[in-house]
Every structure is written in structure tokens, then in C-alpha cells.
Amino acid sequence: MNETPRTLGRRSLLGALATPLLAAAWPALAQGHWPAGKTITWVVPYPAGGSTDILGRAIAVRLGPALGATVIVDNKAGATGTIGSAFVARAPADGFTLLGTSIGPQAIVPHLMPRMPYDAVTAFAPVTLVGTIPHLLVTAASRPWNSVAELLAQAKAKPGQLSFASGGNGTILQMQGELLRLQAGVQMTHVPYKGDTPAVQDVLAGHADCMFAPVAAALPHVQGGKLKALAVTSAVRQKALPDVPTMGQAGFKDFVVEQWQAVYAPAGTPAAVVQRLHGEIVRILKDPEVLAMADKLGVTLVGSTPQQLADTQKADLATWGKVIQQAGIKAD
Structure with missing residues (x-):
């Protein structure tokens, strides 16, 4: 059937009316x-x-x-x-x-x-x-460094010998370690694990030198004296760890990572x-x-x-x- 201008106009009008009606139907739905x-x-x-x-x-x-x-x-x-x-x-x-x-x-x-x-x-x-x-930069209590500056000084003195653990390749934990390495201009070896828990366990055991760990995963070990928290990646200090500086306070102003x-x-x-x-x-x-x-x-x-x-x-x-x-x- 041939469309006349009047028929086309009527259909255009119906289409124009239908569009807002359909749009209005979604909120009701x-x-x-x-x-x-x-x-x-x-x-x-x-x-x-x-x-x-x-x-x-x-x-x-x-x-x-x-x-x-x-x-x-x-x-x-x-x-x-x-x-x-x-x-x-x-x-x-x-x-x-x-x-x-x-x-x-x-x-x-x-x-x-x-x-x-x-x-x-x-x-x-x-x-x-x-x-x-947020995450904590942690190291075993047995390690000699007590600040981010001391950790990085050791990394600079022994290029490639210090290691940082993570919960796996491509995780935010690895990215933070890589970011620290780049910003500090040091060489550190990444050691990936299959999850955050085994990574934390190996830092506790001294098999890896440090890592960025979720606060909830690291906090019990910090409070128990088995891990040292060197810094936190949030913009402000954590209430549970008021004496632990932020990465910004430790000298890395562009290191707010969560x-x-x-x-x-x-x-x-x-x-x-x-x-x-x-x-x-x-x-x-x-x-x-x-x-x-x-x-x-x-x-x-x-x-x-x-x-x-x-x-x-x-x-x-x-x-x-x-x-x-x-x-x-x-x-x-």
C-alpha cells in the first residue's frame, strides 16, 4: 500500500506520542x-x-x-x-x-x-x-627498617635484592608495589602469590621483604606485633593505627591508592x-x-x-x- 503524506504524518505523530509514553512506562515498571x-x-x-x-x-x-x-x-x-x-x-x-x-x-x-x-x-x-x-605497606617485625625511607634506602643500596609480595599478577597490590618502585626510582623484585593470604604469610615468615596489604588482612598481625606498618595508602591516617603515617606524609604526595x-x-x-x-x-x-x-x-x-x-x-x-x-x- 502506498503511503500518503497524511498517513505518514499520522504515523509520525503516533510515534512521537509513543516515545514519551514508553519512556514514562519505565519508571513505573x-x-x-x-x-x-x-x-x-x-x-x-x-x-x-x-x-x-x-x-x-x-x-x-x-x-x-x-x-x-x-x-x-x-x-x-x-x-x-x-x-x-x-x-x-x-x-x-x-x-x-x-x-x-x-x-x-x-x-x-x-x-x-x-x-x-x-x-x-x-x-x-x-x-x-x-x-x-586502603592498604598498608607492611614488613615483618624482624626486618630492620622502621619507615618507608629506611626500606627504600635499603632497596637503593641493594638493587633488585629486596622483594615485594602481592596477591597475584595484575592485582591492585602489585600495582602499588610497582608505583612505589617507579616513584622512588628503586629496583625491587615482585613475587606474586595466589591470593592475599599466602602473600601476607610469606611476608610474616620473612620470605618476602614487604607488601601492600589490605588493612583488614594486615591489622591483626600489626596489632599482634608480627608485622610493622610503615604507611597507609589512604588520604588520612587510619583510626585503628593513628601512629602510622600516610604515604603522602612519608614523602609520596601522589600516592593515594585504594x-x-x-x-x-x-x-x-x-x-x-x-x-x-x-x-x-x-x-x-x-x-x-x-x-x-x-x-x-x-x-x-x-x-x-x-x-x-x-x-x-x-x-x-x-x-x-x-x-x-x-x-x-x-x-x-
């Missing part, structure tokens, strides 16, 4: 039928038991009732967090698959893997930056759904039980806007890309 009675999958790209997993489960168990739905946590570990992240990147953008992840797969690993299974920026819709985790935890949805998820998820998660982060749990994990809860998470990710992509290039770091 986000508030009502979505995702009532259905199941949301919260993907954690790491094994169970880590801080990302514990924090994700604490949010998920409260998010379900808030949305009138069921939220299940699915651990899809492997490839430094990229397997689970890739799963979410490929999922339908309907608000039923979420990613509870950390800085590694979103801002570090993209510079290390020659063939990333997703674009860390364009494949996801940021929901919120959940929180940040691991972050965040939530993403697949790119293209309706804005109303993202906003609903953001609002509910931010409310959950104010729950006294969640605050207490985060304190034990050494997490400072944030609850940022989606745009603030996007800005943080892009800034860290640039920062760690530069460090990886300057240090000549290669993937396994």
Missing part, C-alpha cells in the same frame, strides 16, 4: 512490576569468601526484599575476574543480571590482557561505587532500572549491620552516583595504564 517475583543474579567474579563476595552477599540478601524479588549470588571466578565480568557484559540489559566487582577487572586487567572479552567502559552501566579499601568495590549492570540497562538499583543499594549501605560488617572488612562505604563511579573508573584506567606501561608489566 522499575517501581512496580520490575522485578517483582523474579530472580536477579548478582555475579561475583571471584571465589567465595573474599571481601567482594562477602560484601556482595550482604547487599544481595537485603536487595531482594527491597525489590520484591529474589537475588542470588553466583561466583564466576577466574582469569583475574574477567570471566564473571564477561558473563555480565553478554547478559541481556534487562536489570536481571548484576556485577559486584572490584578495581582489577575494570581498571587494571584491561591493560594486561591482549584480547579482553569485553570493553571495561562501554560494556557496562555503572550503578554505584560501593566502597573503598581498592574499590562497585556494582554494574550490562550496558543498555534502562536508566530507571539503574536508578532504582542505585537508590536501594545506597539505602542498604546505611544499614547498621552492613556498616559493622564493612568496618570488619576494612571497607569505607561510599554509595556514589553512577556518574561518580564512571569517573573513578576512567581515572584509574588512565593511572594504572601508565604505571603498567612504565613498569613494563606483562600478563602471565
